[in-house]
Amino acid sequence: MSIPPSLPITESKEDGDYIKLCKEYDYLIETIPKGNGWNVKHLYKYNGFWLNPIGIKANLLLHAYFKSHPTDIFLASFMKSGTTWLKALMISTINRHRYNFTDHHLHHHGPQSTFPSIDIEFQSYPITDFMHISAPRLFATHLPRTLLPPSVTSCKFIYICRDPKDVLVSKWFFMNKIRDTDLPPLSFDEAFDLFCQGISDFGPFWEHVLSYWRASLDAPDKILFLKYEEVKEQPEAVVRKLATFMGEPFTAEEDEQRVAENIVNMCSFENLSNLEVNKTGVFNIGIGKVGNREFFRKGKIGDWKNYMTEEMKQRIDGITHEKLKGSGLAFGENA
Numbered sequence: 001m002s003i004p005p006s007l008p009i010t011e012s013k014e015d016g017d018y019i020k021l022c023k024e025y026d027y028l029i030e031t032i033p034k035g036n037g038w039n040v041k042h043l044y045k046y047n048g049f050w051l052n053p054i055g056i057k058a059n060l061l062l063h064a065y066f067k068s069h070p071t072d073i074f075l076a077s078f079m080k081s082g083t084t085w086l087k088a089l090m091i092s093t094i095n096r097h098r099y100n101f102t103d104h105h106l107h108h109h110g111p112q113s114t115f116p117s118i119d120i121e122f123q124s125y126p127i128t129d130f131m132h133i134s135a136p137r138l139f140a141t142h143l144p145r146t147l148l149p150p151s152v153t154s155c156k157f158i159y160i161c162r163d164p165k166d167v168l169v170s171k172w173f174f175m176n177k178i179r180d181t182d183l184p185p186l187s188f189d190e191a192f193d194l195f196c197q198g199i200s201d202f203g204p205f206w207e208h209v210l211s212y213w214r215a216s217l218d219a220p221d222k223i224l225f226l227k228y229e230e231v232k233e234q235p236e237a238v239v240r241k242l243a244t245f246m247g248e249p250f251t252a253e254e255d256e257q258r259v260a261e262n263i264v265n266m267c268s269f270e271n272l273s274n275l276e277v278n279k280t281g282v283f284n285i286g287i288g289k290v291g292n293r294e295f296f297r298k299g300k301i302g303d304w305k306n307y308m309t310e311e312m313k314q315r316i317d318g319i320t321h322e323k324l325k326g327s328g329l330a331f332g333e334n335a
């Protein structure tokens with residue numbers, strides 16, 4: 001797949017539909033429950049999940065205008081679970097015949113910009129039709145499975161999740177970086193409390209993870225379910241899984257050339273975070289631009305220990321245990 005430098009915009013002839021959609025949006029924002037936001041003032045509870053106002057509009061636009069193709073492959077994740085890393089691994093794996101490792105695509109492009117995030121692309125109208133991308137098209141989303149348009153769910157999905165304690169700490173740092181300047185900084189105590197109540201962009205975390213976990217049990221050939229911790233421990237095995245799942249397993253010749261190992265090294269935290277493009281480049285998240293460097297903080301398992309008290313750990317682990325009980329899924333010491 002390839003992305004041309006500028007995306008052609010297709011004017012839709014259905015402006016009447018768009019106006020109706022805007023009215024529906026205005027009605028929703030007036031009527032559905034709201035809670036405190038992380039980077040904006042409020043999040044809204046939309047069909048069981050907390051989204052910011054732009055996220056709700058994007059979801060309506062996505063359902064109305066996105067045309068999926070059976071060969072599309074989605075990367076789905078809860079924010080701060082390893083999306084950046086997986087984007088880098090997926091684009092390097094699928095394009096391994098096109099890129100060489102001395103002058104690689106990732107040397108010039110932040111991983112976040114390598115393929116489109118539907119949550120961002122559908123924030124404004126008119127919308128790109130993505131027909132210019134050759135198959136298989138790669139897309140990313142933070143949406144839970146149940147908020148996706150039904151046609152998309154027949155596509156292949158790679159889902160990455162992570163111990164919620166590390167997700168929460170990572171998200172707290174990130175959201176304070178992009179928080180509206182007219183709001184006071186979000187304290188860790190407040191972020192912790194909101195997260196535990198499920199009030200977190202695209203949350204509740206546990207329902208998000210379960211939406212993909214259950215679907216992956218029903219259709220393992222359609223959903224590759226990964227954990228950040230597993231990618232950390234066995235990155236090469238994961239790259240092999242990615243290649244096979246995306247339809248192009250490594251050949252014996254590629255094994256001889258250590259291609260999987262090269263991909264792992266190219267996409268390591270140390271390598272990516274030290275590239276000039278990730279130190280100084282920016283990524284447009286729709287509501288504004290964020291430095292690529294904000295997607296690389298520590299890249300470690302267990303950093304939550306530096307921020308949570310024993311009581312906090314017990315509370316969040318208790319919620320995780322209760323919510324995931326009987327599902328066959330676990331995190332941290334219970335995994």
Ligand code: A3P
Pocket residue numbers: 077078079080081082083084085166169170171173267268269270272295296297298299300303
């Ligand atoms: P920390 O804040 O714990 O360091 P996302 O990409 O979903 O926004 O997740 C960001 C988290 O993934 C951050 O976690 C970031 O440091 C980490 N990360 C980014 N690139 C990584 C890589 N190549 N290897 C491991 N972790 C990475």
